[in-house]
Amino acid sequence: TTVHVTFKKLSAADIAKNKSNIGRPLSTLQAYVMDAHMNLQPIGVPGEMYIGGEGVARGYLNRDELTADRFVSNPYLPGDRLYRTGDLAKRLSNGELEYLGRIDEQVKVRGHRIELGEIQAALLQYPMIKEAAVITRADEQGQTAIYAYMVIKDQQAANISDIRTYLKNALPDFMLPARMIQIDSIPVTVNGKLDQKALPEPEKHAYT
Structure with a gap:
């Protein structure tokens, strides 16, 4: 414009x-x-x-x-x-x-081109999710994987299984996050943008 x-x-x-x-x-x-x-x-x-x-x-x-x-x-x-x-x-x-961010930030995961914003949008439509951030990072094998971070309304404990079932009905399998992590708040920079470096590294055994 x-x-x-x-x-x-x-x-x-x-x-x-x-x-x-x-x-x-x-x-x-x-x-x-x-x-x-x-x-x-x-x-x-x-x-x-x-x-x-x-x-x-x-x-x-x-x-x-x-x-x-x-x-x-x-x-x-x-x-x-x-x-x-x-x-x-x-x-x-x-x-x-x-x-809420950009939807045209494409990444390539296991040969598929993926819009991380589409995954974020799907998460935000789940009633209990207040905020969400979706990034890619290397997994234990060094492969690019999708990580979803979620802030749950009223600080309740997230039922990851229910959220994953919901996402399976909303997204194709190749867009499903490898890890889903509940956090207290989404970290942002002084400019109000997502601070990816401040997102916690999930426990190695905590596959979801």
Whole structure:
């Protein structure tokens, strides 16, 4: 887009929450949170953020293929175009948006190209999970493996078996995390981004 899209005046309470509330779109723009089929997501359900309105650019200079992929027709406003941001977000009950990270950070695991944001989005749809982070790291054999870190609502003990059963119905087998680890909070940097180095190394025997 030409400049920026959303606005929120942050309070001390917002900052203390350690979450990226990015507010509402500017008056000349629209923000949609949609699934992979461009269906609008319900309140609280993560999806990709699409931007419409006067601030949407024409496209990428001399990159026709990328332009065709990112600038798409708006199914809700005929003749309008939307920009696919590649950002994962969810709409809050007050209409504001919470930024959750990128969905187009592809990794390659055992020959499969995987969007870690899709796994994170699936985890966040599980009712008991408050926050989640998904990364790759080397396992004991030196192979790239998927690790999922979860913060459970009200600090309850996570039933990993139930969560894994849920994920098996939501994701293909090659996207299932090799390890699922419950932690008290998701560590972030001073810029509010995931601090991967601060995520704890799971116990070697704690396969889940």
